Amino acid sequence: MASTKERLAALRSYLETLSADKTTFIVEGGREFYTDKDPVTYLLEHGAYTPDGRRIVLYPHPVEGVDALSLSFYQLIDEAIEAGKLELPEPGSDEL
Template identity: 70%
Template sequence: MKKNFDIRLAALREYLKSLSADETTFVVEGGGEYHTKEDPFNYLMQHGAFTHDGKCIVLYPHPVEGVDPLSLSLYQMLDEAIGRGRLELPTLESDEIGGKALE
């Protein structure tokens, strides 16, 4: 019985990996999915929170529990970008060394 369960579980894992391999999935208004080969950051910077046919992206599904703080902050950045309609990165500022800004 356990061997059969392990085989079925392994097959399910492989199937789930194949569904989203190298694709970003967004949820659009109405609950549908939109798939793209671009990573979520590039997509939102280039195209905003809209699909190629004009549907509004409403969600980037991601884990919220058991995530390290850096990943969680990046997911939050994506959530905020979708809410604003576009990902815009802040202007970078240089640190000063010896009273002078790095260029």
């Protein structure tokens, strides 16, 4: 059986991963992957892959009680994960 010190160390390690300023993705196999970057920045820079090559399969987010703008944002992230990368279109404007 693990000693109290070992159990506390494991708990501290786990609590560090729950930091509110980190983005959580789920990778193949169901494990969590954490990054300091927001989901859009991470997907733009790295695509739907972790630094060690694991495939990101999900960005956990609420689906009920979400305003339309937030829902659209989450859908953008979901589509990028499904496609394997996030590509934003070139900005454009209407003709004057």
